[in-house]
Amino acid sequence: MNPEIKSYFPILNQEINGHPLVYLDSAATSQKPTPVIEALKEYYESDNSNVHRGVHTLGNRATEKYEGAREKVQQFINARSTQEIVFLRGTTTAINLVAQSYGRANVEEGDEIVITYMEHHSNIIPWQQLAKERGAVLKYIELEEDGTISLENVRAAITDRTKIVSMVYVSNVLGTMNPVKEVAKIAHEHGAVMMVDGAQAAPHLKIDVQDLDCDFFAFSGHKMVGPTGIGVLYGKKHLLEAMEPVEFGGEMIDFVGLYDSTWKELPWKFEGGTPIIAGAVGLAAAIDFLQEIGLDEIEKHEHHMAAIAMDKMSAIEGLEIYGPKDPAKRAGIVTFNLKEVHPHDVATVLDMSGIAVRAGHHCAQPLMKWLDVTATARASFYLYNDESDIDRLVEGLRSAKEYFSDVF
Incomplete structure (x- = not known):
């Protein structure tokens, strides 16, 4: 990866607690490059207006940028049409929309919803609530010892009673x-639809929803160098057309009478109220930035970083790494625990050296239970990280281990 990429991220050019910042928390949220920051600045300084409604110049320019962003997303994930691209607040909102609209209309008592133990809470709770409401059965696909999924276990979990399968692309x-x-493919053989949580995949992998043949795909802008508050729901057109909106108000209506109303066509019937205009503009700039570098190059870089990190971290006595041992089977995420040291304490000591990692249950408590831990620490790498960041992390972990050995 080009070492100059880091220079595009102004936030990384600072010191934390007297040390140069090493940011290893991109799985929570990524940092933003100058082109994205400038795109937001330009929009607010030059084009700020509401979209679709006005006929004045600013309104037309804002609408052009907003809908242009939709076209960019369509091309980015290879959807068939911009009508299949719905702008929402993020992955969580997208999954909730599918559960509340498609799920309520199609899941009946005794039907099955199938997910996995490795899901983020945002891909568990909506299905829990739907199952309770509809009297459905929520089932979990068993994991292998290394935290991977076998197709044999997938086939064992999905039956002709299954209506929805929802799974994270990257844990x-x-x-x-x-x-x-x-x-x-297995879900479709049983007449079920497939929802993919792509929050950790879209920033790092080349996505082709037609090749995946998923029915729904959701991702968030802030994890892929874009702004917070903007996300995307992709849905196959015939499914979205049959679904009812769950949020009502301006912008999503065609005609409002005293006692009844009709909705706009796709995708606007799901975008009630003033949409996330600046967020869409920033997301378009983020896509341009990532595509200029190349998603294949980003994926290759992250596999490389994960391999080096796992190799060097494994040399620390008492440090346990969770997940697949083969770096080719995982993205640039390394989750770990240091024996007899709480992950919050590990993260605090690392922060004193300017190293930012995440600690806690990572909104994945069922997975923590499966791992038989209450919490973990997590280092997540992205395109702006390099091997020197791994060396700083390993040095910080050795210091943390030494410090707590002296304390206890």
């Missing part, structure tokens, strides 16, 4: 890259 804890294309 935010284990880094596991799941075979969502093959799972979608």
Whole structure:
């Protein structure tokens, strides 16, 4: 990866607690490059207006940028049409929309919803609530010992009673890259639809929703060098057309009478109220930035970083790494624990050296239970990280181990 990439991220040019910042928390949120920051600045300084409604110049320019962003997203994930691209607040909102709209209309008592133990809470709770409401059965696909999924276990979990299968493409804890294309095929053989949580995949992998043949795909801008508050739901057109909106108000209506109303066509019927205009503009700039570097190059770089990190971290006595041992089976996420040291304490000591990692249950408590831990520490790498960041992390972990050995 070009070492000059880091220079595009102004936030990285600072010291934390007297040390140069090493940011290893991109799985939570990524940093933003200058082109994205400038795109937001330019929009607010030159084009700020509401979209679709006005006929004045600013309104037309804002609408052009907003809908242009939709076209960019369509091309980025290879959707068939911009009508299949819905702008929402993020992955969480997208999954909730599918659960509340498609799920309520199609899941009945005794039907099955199938997910995995490695899901983020945002891909568990909506299905829990739907199952309770509809009297459905929520089932979990068993994991292998290394935190991967076998197609044999997928076939054992999905039956003719299954209506929805929802699965993370890349685990935010284990880094596991799941075979969502093959799972979608199995789901379709049983008449079920496939929802993919792509929050950790879209920033790092080249996405082709037609090749995956998933029915729904969700991702968030802030994890892929874009702004917070903007996300995307992709859905196959015929499914979205049959779904009812769950949020009502301006912008999503066609005609409002005293006692009844009709909705706009796709995708606007799901975008009630003033949409996330600046967020879409920033997301378009983020896509341009990532595509200029190349998603294949980013994926290759992250596999390389994960391999080096796992090799060097494994040399620290008492440090346990979770997830697949083969770096080719995981994204740039390394989750770990230091024996007899709480991960919050590890993260605090690392922060004193200017190293930012995440500690806690990572919004994945069922997975923590499966791992038989209450919490873990997590280092997540992205395109702006290099081997020197790994060396700083390893040095910080050795210091943390020494410090707590002296304390206890």
